[in-house]
Amino acid sequence: MAHVVLTDLVKTYGNFKAVNDVTLTVGDGEFVALVGPSGCGKTTTLNLIAGLIPITSGEIAIGDRVVNDVDPKDRDIAMVFQNYALYPQKSVYKNLAFPLQMRKLPRAEIDRKVKDAARVLDMTHLLERKPRELSGGQQQRVALGRALVRDPAVFLMDEPLSNLDAKLRVQMRSEIKRFHQDLKATIIYVTHDQLEAVTMADRMAVMKGGFLQQYDSPAQVFAHPVNMFVASFIGSPAMSLIPVEARTVDGRAVLTGAEGWTMALSPLNARKVRNSTTKKVVLGARHSTIKLHRNAMPDAIPAKAYTVEPTGDVTFVQALLSGATVNISVPPNVVVQPDEPIWLEFDQERLHLFDGETEIALMAD
Amino acid sequence: MTSMTNRVAPRKGKPLDVWRWVGRIFLVLMLLYTAVPMIWMLLTSIKSGFAAMQFPPQWWPNEPTLASYQRLLDPTNSVGQDFLRFFWNSLFVSTATTILAVIVAVPAAYAFSRFEFPGRNFLFFAVLLRNMFPAVIFLVPLFILMRLLGLVNTHGSLILTYLTFGLPLAIWLLKGFYDNIPYQLEQAARIDGATRFKAFMLIVMPLSAPGIIATAIYSFIGAWNEYIFAYTFLNRNDKLTLPVGIQRFFSENTTDFPGLMAASFMMSLPVVVLFLLLQRYFVRALTEGAVKH
Ligand SMILES: Nc1ncnc2c1ncn2[C@@H]1O[C@H](COP(=O)(O)OP(=O)(O)OP(=O)(O)O)[C@@H](O)[C@H]1O
Ligand SMILES: [Mg+2]
Numbered sequence: 001m002a003h004v005v006l007t008d009l010v011k012t013y014g015n016f017k018a019v020n021d022v023t024l025t026v027g028d029g030e031f032v033a034l035v036g037p038s039g040c041g042k043t044t045t046l047n048l049i050a051g052l053i054p055i056t057s058g059e060i061a062i063g064d065r066v067v068n069d070v071d072p073k074d075r076d077i078a079m080v081f082q083n084y085a086l087y088p089q090k091s092v093y094k095n096l097a098f099p100l101q102m103r104k105l106p107r108a109e110i111d112r113k114v115k116d117a118a119r120v121l122d123m124t125h126l127l128e129r130k131p132r133e134l135s136g137g138q139q140q141r142v143a144l145g146r147a148l149v150r151d152p153a154v155f156l157m158d159e160p161l162s163n164l165d166a167k168l169r170v171q172m173r174s175e176i177k178r179f180h181q182d183l184k185a186t187i188i189y190v191t192h193d194q195l196e197a198v199t200m201a202d203r204m205a206v207m208k209g210g211f212l213q214q215y216d217s218p219a220q221v222f223a224h225p226v227n228m229f230v231a232s233f234i235g236s237p238a239m240s241l242i243p244v245e246a247r248t249v250d251g252r253a254v255l256t257g258a259e260g261w262t263m264a265l266s267p268l269n270a271r272k273v274r275n276s277t278t279k280k281v282v283l284g285a286r287h288s289t290i291k292l293h294r295n296a297m298p299d300a301i302p303a304k305a306y307t308v309e310p311t312g313d314v315t316f317v318q319a320l321l322s323g324a325t326v327n328i329s330v331p332p333n334v335v336v337q338p339d340e341p342i343w344l345e346f347d348q349e350r351l352h353l354f355d356g357e358t359e360i361a362l363m364a365d
Numbered sequence: 366m367t368s369m370t371n372r373v374a375p376r377k378g379k380p381l382d383v384w385r386w387v388g389r390i391f392l393v394l395m396l397l398y399t400a401v402p403m404i405w406m407l408l409t410s411i412k413s414g415f416a417a418m419q420f421p422p423q424w425w426p427n428e429p430t431l432a433s434y435q436r437l438l439d440p441t442n443s444v445g446q447d448f449l450r451f452f453w454n455s456l457f458v459s460t461a462t463t464i465l466a467v468i469v470a471v472p473a474a475y476a477f478s479r480f481e482f483p484g485r486n487f488l489f490f491a492v493l494l495r496n497m498f499p500a501v502i503f504l505v506p507l508f509i510l511m512r513l514l515g516l517v518n519t520h521g522s523l524i525l526t527y528l529t530f531g532l533p534l535a536i537w538l539l540k541g542f543y544d545n546i547p548y549q550l551e552q553a554a555r556i557d558g559a560t561r562f563k564a565f566m567l568i569v570m571p572l573s574a575p576g577i578i579a580t581a582i583y584s585f586i587g588a589w590n591e592y593i594f595a596y597t598f599l600n601r602n603d604k605l606t607l608p609v610g611i612q613r614f615f616s617e618n619t620t621d622f623p624g625l626m627a628a629s630f631m632m633s634l635p636v637v638v639l640f641l642l643l644q645r646y647f648v649r650a651l652t653e654g655a656v657k658h
Pocket of ligand 1: 013016018036038039040041042043044045082
């Protein structure tokens with residue numbers, strides 16, 4: 001196993017920058033999830049690490065070796081492709097055996113490893129089939145198996161579970177996690193599914209438009225998103241982002257909404273707001289940090305329930321504030337009617353404040 | 366609900382059936398149109414010389430005989446000697462053309478399909494440009510060139526010419542095959558420990574086998590049937606290929622229709638056999654299931 005260091009990594013296609021100055025260190029034995037919206041450069045980044053496409057500038061090191069000019073086969077990596085890339089003319093067995101044959105392992109060892117992998121992935125009965133005779137989920141498991149039979153320095157996985165049904169996905173998720181713990185494998189794992197990222201990864205790298213936005217533990221990314229994009233991308237339902245205006249009333253910093261309400265700020269939040277470059281500030285709050293009251297309360301902001309969505313465990317209430325939709329979760333025994341007046345109390349400890357111009361999180365100092 | 370699920374796509378009534386029958390009749394007519402000359406050729410080849418000349422013609426030979434075939438395949442008489450020599454010459458020229466065409470077309474098509482290089486589109490266009498002119502206009506210039514190179518009356522002149530005319534389409538055909546083989550397969554192989562060349566040989570080659578075989582058959586048939594250039598570049602009797610040889614031989618023996626038909630039938634045999642193979646390989650959709658769609 002080895003660590004991976006990306007330094008100022010850039011990949012351009014013509015004028016288009018698919019990967020933009022990405023600097024990132026993946027520790028030895030660390031599980032890093034690469035997340036971001038479609039087209040943000042996740043696959044491109046993996047391909048650069050694998051050496052499948054030439055880098056425009058920057059440096060990639062695996063272990064203590066700079067691999068910029070090293071052939072993919074000599075980088076000691078295994079990869080699960082987003083579209084599987086199974087060898088169509090080979091049986092499942094031969095697909096799994098191929099990387100081992102290329103490394104000239106003895107036949108008996110190949111056989112043992114292939115059968116082990118097949119057992120873990122529950123596809124012993126499929127070994128003689130051709131890829132086209134498998135379902136999408138089965139093909140995906142073969143693709144995963146072809147990486148797991150190896151013992152490389154780094155695993156690169158491009159959405160390896162995207163095509164599995166919910167049950168199988170949960171099962172495979174724990175298999176991969178288990179595999180990571182047992183082998184202390186270094187894994188870079190691309191996913192759309194933030195639940196996957198949060199549950200599996202030691203650290204997650206959030207990308208957008210080729211830029212690395214934030215790289216931290218899932219808990220940190222969740223608790224302290226560096227900007228509005230990360231804030232809204234991580235967490236479900238998404239964090240509510242309410243445009244407000246910073247004002248000073250009686251020498252104290254407050255926020256006012258489009259409806260005319262005013263919110264007093266804690267000293268820490270007041271310091272943050274003073275650091276904003278403009279009066280335009282965005283208030284961010286996750287559904288669980290907003291308290292819903294059915295009567296007027298001091299410090300609670302008046303609003304009106306817009307839609308009510310019971311899910312069984314919790315009920316989600318949406319309200320409109322300053323033109324933004326605000327999500328609030330309440331226990332299922334709280335029955336709110338649409339159009340009912342409600343009062344929202346924001347937890348000063350857990351609310352987020354962003355600069356309305358730069359969209360960057362405001363800091364206290 | 367049940368009435369919905371039980372409903373089958375409505376069957377169209379009479380109009381559809383009429384058109385179906387029109388189609389069938391048309392197909393039968395087309396089949397007759399293409400098959401009758403072949404059948405006539407085969408039937409004439411097993412008649413005696415006298416029966417073949419009768420009028421009104423005998424459709425079915427009264428006394429079928431394989432005498433013509435025996436004569437053509439007998440190396441001890443002069444007719445058989447010539448025929449077998451022509452056959453061998455054709456086989457040599459066509460096979461050499463085919464092998465060289467594949468050796469050149471495979472890497473060329475692969476490069477056009479996989480690599481970005483300066484002038485790629487222009488070069489590919491140039492390759493196809495050749496096909497926009499009829500081959501005959503190159504006849505005289507090529508003859509002069511062959512004479513300068515001292516290649517007149519050699520099989521090399523034909524092989525070179527056939528390559529020139531066959532390669533553009535061969536490259537184009539094969540490029541289509543490579544375009545359809547996902548690049549990720551090679552990437553996967555390279556990560557699995559193969560060199561670029563090994564990935565090509567172990568993964569791409571087997572997948573493009575149908576394309577290579579189709580290309581080979583196309584080159585072979587083109588060379589096998591070619592007449593004009595062979596007629597122009599060759600005049601020594603021992604060098605002639607089948608199309609020219611048969612024509613020349615039988616213009617000297619005008620009345621031997623069964624012999625002519627037997628020779629023509631045997632000439633078409635390799636093509637028929639190759640076409641049967643071609644069918645088998647074209648139908649196979651090997652890349653199915655390779656990538657997620
Ligand atoms: N060969 C190429 N030529 C030009 N642009 C490309 C090429 N490959 C990728 N891109 C562009 O680079 C950007 C990043 O692509 P990439 O495949 O890395 O996205 P991704 O994050 O993996 O998205 P997804 O989640 O949909 O798989 C996209 O905008 C894509 O259009
Ligand atoms: Mg991708």
